[in-house]
Amino acid sequence: MVTQDYKQKEDIWFDDGREERLLEYVKEHLDLAASNKSEEVIRLIDEFGVNHHYMMNxxxxxxxxxxxVITQRKPKTMIELGSYIGYSTVLFAAAMRDAGGQEYISFERxxxxxxxxxxxxxxxxxANHVxxxxGPSSNGLVEEHKAGRLSQADVVFLxxxxxxxxxDLKIMESLGVIRVNTVLVADNVIEPGNPTYLEYVRSTPEKKQQRLKGEAATSDDSIAFPSRAVNQYTKEYATDKTELPGLPGIVYKSRIEHSHEPTGVPDGIEITVCLSLPSPN
Ligand SMILES: C[S@@+](CC[C@H](N)C(=O)[O-])C[C@H]1O[C@@H](n2cnc3c(N)ncnc32)[C@H](O)[C@@H]1O
Incomplete structure (x- = not known):
């Protein structure tokens, strides 16, 4: 395992050709005789991040x-929102497969x-598991559900x-994708931070209902974020207007695990378990 930090984030830190260069690097250096191919791919991506370019893995x-979380929860089905170049996809789909899981669905705009x-x-x-x-995840979640290819998830990585x-959590709640014991794992809740998400998963049903009564009809949460985090994907946000109301009656239990970005910058992962669903009326 690579133990050194990645290069620091530059002003332009993705979509400048580094993703294609990374793939070439991995293909060129891959040890075809390696017994654990997923570990080998992860090792090479980390090596590229340390020696060549920052990567937002x-x-x-x-x-x-x-x-x-995957080893403990043993998901049969896992969802990932945001594949990028597939670092988390490879790492977590391998863990899911090793824990007896079947399908890893990864959404990438x-x-x-x-x-x-x-x-x-x-x-x-x-490839048999992923x-x-x-396309934009909100629309993708609804379309996958409509087509009968997505009914529920045991673990969701945001x-x-x-x-x-x-x-997107509200969409998954409304579609019935979130069940009792579904675990949500959310990245970057400290760097750059996600106060709106933390407030939502840490609120009681009563508090969520109260907030719903007080808030405007749209759930445009972008006002709560630093402009860099918002403008990064403006193209997508402007076009994907898919929204569902969610199930504010869901009870979650949530905690943060403090850790670090691959660059060494402090960050955290919010781990949230669905304890109960609202009873149908
Ligand atoms: C931080 S990167 C994901 C990193 C990846 N999970 C990993 O750890 O290796 C975020 C990714 O989300 C994608 N993305 C942004 N908005 C999206 C959306 N609405 N639907 C699907 N993907 C989206 C971006 O294109 C980008 O590739």
């Missing part, structure tokens, strides 16, 4: 927190990132557009 330290992620998954020998849904965490 969850990284080894936070990754270990999530793989522990940007087709060229999804292509790199799919190539990483193939190199890691995980399905990519390309790591895409920070202001969309609550919006």
């Amino acid at each position: 969850v990284g080894a330290r936070k990754g270990r927190i999530v793989t522990e 940007e087709p060229k990132f999804a292509r790199v992620a799919a190539a990483m998954v193939e190199l890691a020998g995980l 399905r990519f849904v390309i 790591d895409h557009y920070k202001p969309a965490y609550v919006k």
Whole structure:
């Protein structure tokens, strides 16, 4: 395992050709005789992050927190929001497979990132376990459910557009994807931070109902975020207007695990368990 920190984030830190260069690097250096292909792919991505370019991956330290959740919860089905180049996809789909799981569904808005992620998954020998849904996640979740390809998830990893965490959680609640004992694992709740999400998963049903009465009809949470986190994916946010109201009666139990970005910058993962669903009227 690579123990050094990644290079620090530059002013432009993605979509400048580094994703394609990373894939070339992994293909060139991959040890075809390695017995554990997923570990080998992760090792090479980390090596590239340390020696060449910053990559916005969850990284080894936070990754270990999530793989522990997977090992304990043993998901049959897992959802990921935000594949990027497939670091978390490879790391967590391998953990899910090793824990007896079947399907890892990864949502990625940007087709060229999804292509790199799919190539990483193939190199890691995980293609039979991973399905990519390309396009904005809110719309993708609804369409997958409509088509009968998504009914529920045992673990959900949220790591895409920070202001969309609550919006997509409400969609998953409304569609019945969140069940009792579903575990939500949310990245970047300290760096850059996600106060709206933390407030939502840490609130009682009564508090969520109260907030609902007081808030405007739209759930545009982008006002609570630093402009860099909002403007990063403006194109997507402007076009995906899919919204569902959620189930404020869901009871969650939530806690933070403090950790670090792959660069060494402090961050945290919020781990949230669904304790109960509202009784149907
Ligand atoms: C921080 S990166 C994900 C990193 C990845 N989970 C990992 O740890 O290796 C965020 C990704 O979310 C994608 N994204 C942003 N908004 C999205 C949306 N609404 N739906 C799907 N993907 C989205 C971005 O294109 C980007 O690839």
